[in-house]
Amino acid sequence: MSKGYQAIALYLTQNPNDVAVRSVNALGERCGMHASNLVRFAQALGYTGFKDLQAVFQKRLSTAAPGFEARVKALEGELGSRKDRSEYGFLRDLVVRDVASLQALLTDIAPDDLARAAELLDGAEAVYLLGQLRSAPVVDLLRYLLTMLGKRCVLLDPSGGLATHMARSMGGKDVLVAVSFRFYATEVVNIVERTAEAGRAIIALTDSTLSPLAKNAEVLFAVPEHEYTFSRSLAAPMCLAQALTVALAARLQNNARDPRIPTVTGQ
Missing domain, CATH: 3.40.50.10490 (Glucose-6-phosphate isomerase like protein; domain 1)
Structure with a gap:
């Protein structure tokens, strides 16, 4: 794959839940690519367009555990959103994201x-x-x-x-x-x-x-x-x-x- 396609593939495999629910324009913005590049990427894999590729991720989402971002939002809701930019605020941000990563191990590791x-x-x-x-x-x-x-x-x-x-x-x-x-x-x-x-x-x-x-x-x-x-x-x-x-x-x-x-x- 080209470097651009590698970047798209990396984003898709590491953020499958986002791929299932976000628009192609939003996904392109998140992975730093134009939406048309995502369409061509899907076609290069044999799909007629990005929606056909996205359907694979949507099917997976119906049985998948919550993704990383969903876990982070849930934890922020439980612990309270960060309102300060102090040294303690940095600690809180890291703890929230680390807890979400640790939770993901229980679903990602076979x-x-x-x-x-x-x-x-x-x-x-x-x-x-x-x-x-x-x-x-x-x-x-x-x-x-x-x-x-x-x-x-x-x-x-x-x-x-x-x-x-x-x-x-x-x-x-x-x-x-x-x-x-x-x-x-x-x-x-x-x-x-x-x-x-x-x-x-x-x-x-x-x-x-x-x-x-x-x-x-x-x-x-x-x-x-x-x-x-x-x-x-x-x-x-x-x-x-x-x-x-x-x-x-x-x-x-x-x-x-x-x-x-x-x-x-x-x-």
Whole structure:
């Protein structure tokens, strides 16, 4: 796709409820494109016009959970709309949007995917962790939690330019957990592609089914990133990373009722 069509596709996949109910002019304005570009995009996919493409999203909406913006509006109604521009107001804005993102995990993440990811982590001889730039805190958390569970893990640290070379040491029973969001780190994308070519299992945590990580992932967790006024949050990806390790702990400890992750001080 052209860059313009990529931008449209990204908006449609990350805002499906808006696509179902808004006019083509309103959607064009929101994704920074002229309405005629959306019509041509739909035709390029084989639809007679945008309304035919929109019907797909409308059908989905009849059974879908509320979208991100609907959750935000509901929370703002519950907590009160923001009327100040103080430092505390910034905190409130972030909390409202983070709560909405966390709620979305319960509808966007498939139980079977969580179970399959936990199974892969459980059976892996070593778990390789890959994430750079804004994704780095997520893999740092995973390294800490996996280490506390006694699971051998290797952080593909970009320092020294050795991440690509370290990834080549992955064995046939190892698993790669890759985390990347727009704009995707080039080295991360390249390592994922080479790891897939080598036949290794990949668990990907990213922002869209259109992410370059998606096509090579055995398990894909797509956590959409919504526009924040002044920041993009890692609350949902961090929560998902914790859920994966707790699910792994339940398997390792044969304790689905009350799995525990040890701490450094506890040990």
